[in-house]
Structure formats: C-alpha cells, structure tokens
Amino acid sequence: MPDAIFDHPRIARVYDPLDPDRSDLHTYVNLVDEFGATAVLDVGCGTGTFCCGLADRGIRVLGVDPAGASVAVAQTKAGANRVTWVVGTVLDVAANQSHRRQYDLATMTANVAQVFLEDKEWLANLRAIRTCLRPGGRIAFESRVPSDQAWNRWTKKLTQRLGRHPYRRSPQHTGQGLTASNPDHPSRCNTALSSTGGGIVHSYVTVRYDPPRGLINLHASTNVDAWRLIE
Template identity: 35%
Template sequence: MTTDPYGDPDLVALYDVDNPGGIDHDHYRALAEALDARTIIDLGCGTGLLTRSLATSGRSVSGIDPSSVMLDWARRQPGAENVTWILGDAGSIVATGAVDLVLCTGNAIMHLNADDLRRALRRISGALRPGGVLAFESRNPSAREWERWTREATLGERDTDLGRLTEWLEVTDITGDRVTFDAHNVLLDGEDRIYTSTLYFRRAEAFRTALQDAGFGQVDVAGGWNGEDITPTSRVLVFHARRS
C-alpha cells in the first residue's frame, strides 16, 4: 500500500486513458486565450496532458507536480520540450508577481488540507501579477460523490499492458470534509496494488474565504464548465480568482 496514488510506473500510463482531455481542458485553454496569458503555471500538472497543449509559441509554461513518476512520464511525451517541468508543490512557486495565469486542474486542489491550502494560495498570489488569475475546479460536496465510491458501484475489468486488470474504489474514512479512499488494482496473478488518497470536499464559501484571505479580490464560482449556476447536483465547482 502507498499514499502516492500516482506513484506506480506500471500504471501511470493509464492516467491519461482514465482522464482524457475534454470540456475541462477546453475551458482552461479558452481562459488562457481570453487572458492572452503569456506566462502560465500548471500546479499539480500530473502527466502534463493539458500543460503541453498550453505551451504554444510565445508562451512560457511551467508544470509542477510532487510525483516524480508522473513527471518522468510527462517529460517523455510529445511537446514536453516546450514546458519547464518542476518536481515539487506550491512551495516551488517563485513570488515574481509577474505570472498571468495559474491553473490547478484535475481536482488536484482537493488533496490539500487547510494549512497546505492557505500556504499554496499565498504562494500563488505572490507569483501572479496584479489582475492575474488563478483557475481551478473542485468536486461539489453537495453532490456527495464519495457515496458512490464502493466496490459494487465501481468494480470493473480491462486489458492493459500489464494484462487483465480488476479495479474498484472503496472509501475507508470520512471525517468532516475529508474523505479517504483506496483504489484497488488487482493484477492477473492476484497482486492487489492499493493506492490511498485523501480528498477535501470544500464548499464554495470556504474556498472564497481562503482566496480572499490570500489576496484575491474578485472570485467567480460556477457550477460547471459553461458558467452554469451552482445547484445541489452540480458535480464540480469551477473557480476564477483574480489577484487584487
């Protein structure tokens, strides 16, 4: 068992299969275009699928992630040479006050506890230019998605480079807004590679308060990728926060 859910070099290639670019990536690319962002940081970039697509001519793009396995994969992909890859977390962000856009996608911000979130938002605020934007998404706690993370609801099988793989999710602890769950990956020989994750399901107002405390003025929140209103069934909360 490991607490790095993305630390298995045998399974890392499946991440992009399970998380292909879609309306979320379209949203962030459109935002970068609308802001005419020349300097972009992708915090929690993972395998760099979105990061590499942002690294067009005239842009300086950095991808930061704490998983060496995911960054090693990212560095081997087409277009990787156009990105500056950094092994680390928000503490690796330099307070230049000159960055146009910081992204934290794939619900990566949900891995941060309260103290880490405060520190990360302060580092991001210090890196952004006045008027620069932080954009991210988080699962909506009102939708109670974790209640569907059971073996019965998530059990599946598929063929991979490792052979037939049996997978499921199972929640092991719920404390306040913190949900801990195991991802099971059973190989053909019966080996079960279990990866434990902890996510924090925060309401919009909790994020808004933390953002304002970190120096963000205008904070816009939507209940979807097309600016939908937030409802109890909205799956995601999408944030755009502008540095004062």
C-alpha cells in the first residue's frame, strides 16, 4: 500500500520541483562505481531520477514502487525507456522468477528504508531483495539519525515553500510542510495548493526512526555476509 503522498497525481507531479536537490544520490552513484555494478534494483524508485541517471550510464536498471502516480512521472523522463518499471513492491519483483539472482546492487535511497514501520515488514522487504541479488550482491540504504531530532525542525515556518506549478500554464502553486506527532514515527505532510480552483490536496507519509546500527542488527537475520556503515 503506497503512501498517498506519492500516489496522488497532483502530488507526484510536484515532488521533483519541491525537492530539486538530489545530491543525496551521489553516494549511491559512487557505490555503483565502486562495486562495478552492471545491474541495479532500485526499491522505492519514486519519480525515477536515480534510475534514469543510471540508465544514462549504461547500467541495467529495474525501478519498483507501489505508487503508480510516481512511476507515471518517472516514465516521462529522459532515459526512462531504458529502465524496467514495476508498479508494486519488491516482493512482487522477487515472485517473478526472471528477476531472481539478477542484480549486483539493490538500493533504497532517501527515506525508503524508513517507511517500513514494523520489523516484519522490513525483514520481508530485505529477504525479497536478497532473492533478487546475484551471489556477492549488495544492498545500500540510508536512515536518519534519531539523536538529531530532525522532526523538531519540521515546522510550517521552516519548511513551507511556494512555487509555480511546472505542469500548468495558468497560475498554480505548490507548498510543503512537515509535522511530527509522534517522535518515533514522525509524519511528513506535502500539500499541493492550486490557485485555479483545483483545491488543496494534503498527503502524509510516516517514517520510522531507528539508529542505523539497530537496522543493521535486524538486517543480520537475513544472513547478510558483511556490513559497512557510512556516516
């Protein structure tokens, strides 16, 4: 079940304009180069920025995401025709024999690893990924550091941004605000605000905050051979 924040067409279309700085992906590109990966599975591919960038480098890529609206945006980007897109979860990918033991690297960029709120969801996701990896394959993901308490900065005053909607000729604006009602599972609210009568769309995503080493300890139960923590 995708978070509505990524599966509403109006929200999906403004995701990239609201978050244009994707320098966070540089670490993953460096890992692709370091490992010499020729086939990458991107779990939670969203609007496809990472997948399309890898495809431009000649990497074979499969991007999977349960949010069909986000994948639809991804499919409009340059290089999208060289990416295999799946609307679904990595469990769906692993269920297809043709995708098993096919990838050198699996990635979960941005907050993807944090949307699995329960341990059983997280472990099922990891086991499915492992099924898709070749022997010696690797998984790369990130998690925010709870001690930083980023949710204390998720206020309307600090995070709301307004800008012209890139897909409309008539005046249209978008904004984003963040809130935290539960420090263990903070929620982010993205808002699409139309000045042309389309109304306001509110959409929320809830993320899990675990210490990185805690996630690694959980991950160890999937029989991963080795870990490297980049801080």
